[in-house]
Amino acid sequence: MSTPRTSFGRMALNGAAGLSLGFILLPLIFVTWLAFFRQEIPSFPPEGYSLKWFSAVPGNKNFVEGFVLSLQVGVLATLIGLLLGVPASLALVRHRIALGPAVNTLLLLPLVMPGIVLGTSLYVFQIETEIATGLPLLGSLAGLVAAHTLVVVPWVVRLVTASLQGSDRSIEEAAQNLGAGPLTTFWRITLPSIRPGIVAAGLFGFVTSFGNLEMSLFLVGPGRITLPIAILQYLEWKIDPTVAAASVIQIVLIGAAMIITDRYVKLSRVV
Amino acid sequence: MARLSIEHLNKKYGDLTVVDDVTIDIADGEFLVLLGPSGCGKTTTLRMVAGFVPPSAGKLTIGTRDVTTLPPWKRNCGLVFQSYALFPHMTVAENVAFGLEMRKVSPADRGPRVAEALRLVQLAGFDERYPRQLSGGQQQRVALARALAMEPDVLLLDEPLSNLDAKLRQEVRVEIRDLQRKLGLTTIMVTHDQEEALTMADRLVVMEKGQVRQIGTQRELYEKPADRFVAGFIGRSAFLDGEIAAPGRFRTKGGLDIACGAATATGAATLALRPERIAVADEAAGCANRFEAKVEHASYLGALLDIHVSLSEHDRMLLQIPNRQGAAEPKPGETITIGWGQDAGLVYPRED
Amino acid sequence: MSTAAPEAVAGARTGLAGALVVPATIFVAIGLLGPIAILFRYSLNQFIPGQFMVDGLTIENYVKFFTDPYYINVLVRTVRVAVICTLACLIMGFPLAYVIARTQSRFKNLLVMLIVLPLFVGNAVRAAGWMTVFGNRGAFNASLMGLGLIDQPIEIMFTETAVLIGIIAVNLPFMVLTLQSVIEGIPRNVEEAAFSLGAGPSAMFRRVLWPLALPGILAGTILTFILAMNAYATPVLLGGPKFQMMGPLVYGQFAQQNNWPFGGAISFILMTATILLTVAAHLIVQRRYR
Structure with missing residues (x-):
């Protein structure tokens, strides 16, 4: 079946794909490498290897506090985003509502x-x-969470509507035919059938929030910065194995979250 | 179990009438098949009975209950979906028990009823499997068991066999029919498969363009089709266009004069003949209508031979002759004698 | 088979649907459209040094931007970088997306995760990776000098090249994932049909795959273009203070100059330029291929 020419084309295609993949992964590989350097200056080849920089990360107040804040904001924004987005998706897919496409x-x-x-407009x-209500919003946790919820909602709507459209409508009808009312049908049939979409939405929402940089730049206050901003500010000053180690910790945590999520829902099916 | 009556049922989407004044009475324990081409309104009719489509007008009665405005979950119609619609996150037993659970049957009483339903469809022992672990045929049985377990007043089957392969389909037909008889279930099945309809039904309803064309038994539909559509849809027919020249006389476009008993009205008409009722060669002797026909095309179909002939420039028709041992096979270009009795043809006003 | 249009289940009430969709809609409408309206209003205010912001109704902020060669230069540079990065992402992304979409390998999921992971890790971390590579004593220069190809390190950090490479790497996963999902929706057998009709691989690509993938190509291109136009971390870290793009420029006006009206105006110009160029690309592609 495969002539020499097509197998050459196949190799060229795979080669090009491999190069692109390598290009995407290259920065992560190098930042990970740097985290294990013995010397502080990022010069190649390294003089030796060490794990000491990882123990330096918890000593950096900005990284630790940034991590805690990013975690808080991410979890809260994801929960609120799900509470807003899942019902909206349900209405958009399952009911005919006025201005449906516009709302979508x-x-x-x-x-x-x-x-x-x-970032600028929310600022x-x-x-x-604040001027109108007197509530200290800018730089507060609430202000940050509200802003992050705004970028979580579209991920929830996108993934949950896709999941709803993909789920067989007739199983809901079957439930009703067997005597289940609308509420029972939702809890027992619809919700379980879109669980993968909701899990994926939660993951994507959380990670979008956790990694958000540009918008958050405008909304953080003094002494209250998120992890990506802490890393950015550190890098503006210098690059060394400490910030690389902090990055590696982040890579590992996010990778672990992805692998756990992948057990519930295959990422290749939802992205 | 109960009788089901559909009265003047109507469904419109905007200006489009999908189901047009359908009235059908289904007796207790009867197996009724709704048959028709795609888009004829049969599925919409079924979904109105199940309560998924609100009718624009008309009345639905199950037993003595008027269910027209009841939501689906209060109708007690067991529906087997074309796609089966099994709950993928529940085991076979949980699927079958779902309807009982909704009826607040205690867990202790559910077990035996689930087991009984699964035994009926010959799936005893499959309780703990998930739908994805079953073959298509097994999934279909689970869907059936699920509908039966809740002891529905009416069983509705929406093209239940269309996703099975041909051999399995023939087996399942018989099984469903036996089960339905044994349980005495009032049943409506929707299908576009004529053979399926003919083998399973007590009575059939032929629908087209949202309207009921004819209701009757297999024999009634085949022997006395109510109109040209039914004559063409149930079995095969050879059609000759022309007009009724005088009572009992039909004149084709090509000028042939045909004796036909039933024709009384005058005007443009179509004569329908069953291809296997047309006699050939010596057997045509003594027929009221005899013509010389030129063979245009012959197909060998095993038990039968399909022969397309022309009687004149404007009159072409199909006939079927049994493939008897030693019988000569007409060749294209040959001229043969064909004939039929005066009651063999049915005349319908022309539909243009 | 069903002739019925999909229809709300009997008993589903529009009131319920409203209750489900209204909270999210109000939240996004107020949280998104409200702020943009206020920002636009701010951009018409005056900025008087020492007095901060003064209410007004003037277009002088916009005039200032378009009459100062410095700012125009920043805009032109931003558009140039965004266009180059988007084209590079398309060219580099298509083969990878195709291979992932068509692979039968059990490692497919792993491949997708390898592409999603960098996306999730964030721009600053990835910029750190490139900083490690590009520095004077970084991996790139060290390798070349070690091989004896060069004597002096090549200056890559704080150049446009560094920024281009950084943004391409940041945006490539978006392009790949968008294209992949579209290519997966194209049945394999249309490709086989094209081959069976005598089309070679390039003719098949041009006449079958490309036109069918066009919606995805458009979506991916728009997404990467918007991201490139608005890049912040990459130009700041890899371009340095002298390499100005629109994103850092806006931040500077807000955070360092406290000039909200002018910052608002630049932000608006950035948004408008992004939208206009996106729409233009959309129209050109539509005219050529519809």
């Missing part, structure tokens, strides 16, 4: 809205809200 577009809009624009919005 609106809910997905934050996904394509540039982080810089979101002025929070200032105006």
